[in-house]
Each structure stands twice: as structure tokens, then as C-alpha cells.
Amino acid sequence: MFSEFTEIPAQQCWKDTLIQHVQLPSFLLLYNNTSILMMRSTVTFYLCYLLCLALGLACVACVCVWNSRWRGGFAWDGSGLQFNWHPVLMVTGLVVLYGYGAVVYRVPLTWGQNKLPWKLLHAALMLGSLIMSILGLCAVFAVHNAKNTPNLYSLHSWIGITAIILFALQWGVGFAGFLLPCSPVLLRKLLKPVHVWLGGSILLLTTAACISGINEKLFFVLKGNVTYSSLPPEGLLGNSLGVLIIAFGLVVLKILSNIKWQRPDSRPGEIAYTVSV
Numbered sequence: 001m002f003s004e005f006t007e008i009p010a011q012q013c014w015k016d017t018l019i020q021h022v023q024l025p026s027f028l029l030l031y032n033n034t035s036i037l038m039m040r041s042t043v044t045f046y047l048c049y050l051l052c053l054a055l056g057l058a059c060v061a062c063v064c065v066w067n068s069r070w071r072g073g074f075a076w077d078g079s080g081l082q083f084n085w086h087p088v089l090m091v092t093g094l095v096v097l098y099g100y101g102a103v104v105y106r107v108p109l110t111w112g113q114n115k116l117p118w119k120l121l122h123a124a125l126m127l128g129s130l131i132m133s134i135l136g137l138c139a140v141f142a143v144h145n146a147k148n149t150p151n152l153y154s155l156h157s158w159i160g161i162t163a164i165i166l167f168a169l170q171w172g173v174g175f176a177g178f179l180l181p182c183s184p185v186l187l188r189k190l191l192k193p194v195h196v197w198l199g200g201s202i203l204l205l206t207t208a209a210c211i212s213g214i215n216e217k218l219f220f221v222l223k224g225n226v227t228y229s230s231l232p233p234e235g236l237l238g239n240s241l242g243v244l245i246i247a248f249g250l251v252v253l254k255i256l257s258n259i260k261w262q263r264p265d266s267r268p269g270e271i272a273y274t275v276s277v
């Protein structure tokens, strides 16, 4: 029996002590270890998820304040005010809504439920994101055409248009492959890794488009008396928006890349994978 006189080597761990002296079956400790690890993983997930939600809201607040307070607000009349819809719609739709939609399946609370409603929510959030990005494109094209500014000349516009084209293709193929009941299981199985990889890549492209767009806009507007290099409040806000967008993208990618946070029936090698992809 384990008494206060028993000598325990200093480096012996508490588990060995319990097995030897209290005769606790080792599988119980193993079970305990597994549930502690699972609990830790779930708590870490929810911390990351809360951070993701908070960073997304901060991005939307920042881009709205920038364009309403410093850029004069919004209109839809071909003037400079119409341009202001472009960053707001792109950041809200193509970054934040897209990121929220991408992590929908990872929330452990949804794992015990039928996958179909979550698939529909994922597709609806992505469709909302796509519609907002097309409206955001219309805003900037209309302003360029009204002012006879050439279209698609900058690196920013090349990265941005590539992201939107890939996203539109991804949505169409994803809808046909994963939501139409007639699509064969083999096709879904082949499509899934490409869909996941392309989803992450589109997020990287949209983050790059936002950073280059913010930088370009700050160089366009901060000249004359108040230069970007003097880091006026508007420059500080624009830079902060960029940092928030990068942080949001990194948290979303962290959530997507952790295999333990994947819905169990979607993990590679799961038997249920073939029926509920």
C-alpha cells in the first residue's frame, strides 16, 4: 500500500506511481489521457474559432470606418464614392464571409448532426460571398469606365480577378459535385482533396489581393501635404486593416489544416467518408 513512508524516486512520474502503488489498471489512465487530449483539442478549437469570429468582425468594422470616415462614404453613381463599396464588399464578402463559410464543418457541436443542413449553410455562405465580390467588382469597373481609367492593369487587379474566377469555378464544381444527388460517390471522393486545397489557395489569393489593394489605395490618396510616409491616422488604419486581414487568414488556415478538427466522417480513411462527403 502507498503510505507516507514509501520512497518514490524524484523523477518517477505520477502515472507509474498510481499503477504500482494503487494498482490502477493502466487502460484507465490511457482512457483519461485520451479524453484530456480530446478536451484540450476542443477547447483550443473554440478559442481559435472565437478569435476567427472576432478578427472577422474587426476587419469589417475597420474597412467600413475607413471608407465612411476618411473616404467620404458611399454612393452608386459612378463617382469616387461608388469605389468605396469595392474594399467594403471585397473584405466583407471575399475574406470574412468566405472564411466563416470555410470553417463551418469544423465546429464540433455540428458533428453529431446530419451533414446536409451544414452543407447547405456552407454553400449559401459561399454564394453570398461570391455575390458580394461580383458587386464589389461591378463597383470598381463602373468607376474606371466612368473616368476612362484602363481596366485590369495592376498586379492587384490580376491577383484579384484570378481569385474571383477560381472562386466562381470552385463554387460551380462544388455545387455540382457535392450537392446534386446524381453526382457519383467516386467523383465526390476525387473532388474533395482538390476542393479543400483550392479553398485554402483562394483564401491566400484574396488576402494577397486585399494587401496589395490597400497599399495601392493608400499610395493613391496619401500624397501632397499628408504623405503615406508620415504615417497619418488614415495610413495607420489602412495598415491595421491589412494586419487584421492577414491574422484572420492565418487563423482560418490554422483551423482548416488541423486534422483533429475535421468532421469525423470527413477524415481521410474513414469508412463513412464515402457516403457523406
Ligand code: HEM
Binding pocket: 086, 087, 090, 091, 094, 095, 137, 140, 141, 144, 150, 151, 152, 153, 154, 155, 156, 157, 158, 159, 160, 161, 163, 164, 205, 206, 207, 209, 210, 211, 212, 213, 214, 215, 216, 217
Ligand atoms: C479579395 C479582395 C479584392 C479583390 C478580388 C479585388 C479585385 C480588384 C480588381 C479585379 C480590380 C480591377 C478593376 C478594374 O480594372 O476596373 C481592382 C481594382 C482596385 N482595387 Fe481591388 N480587390 C480586392 C480588394 C481591395 C481592397 C481591400 C482594396 C483597398 C482599398 C482595393 C483597392 C483597389 C483599387 C485602388 C483599385 C483600382 C486600381 C486598380 O485597378 O488596381 N481592392 N480590385
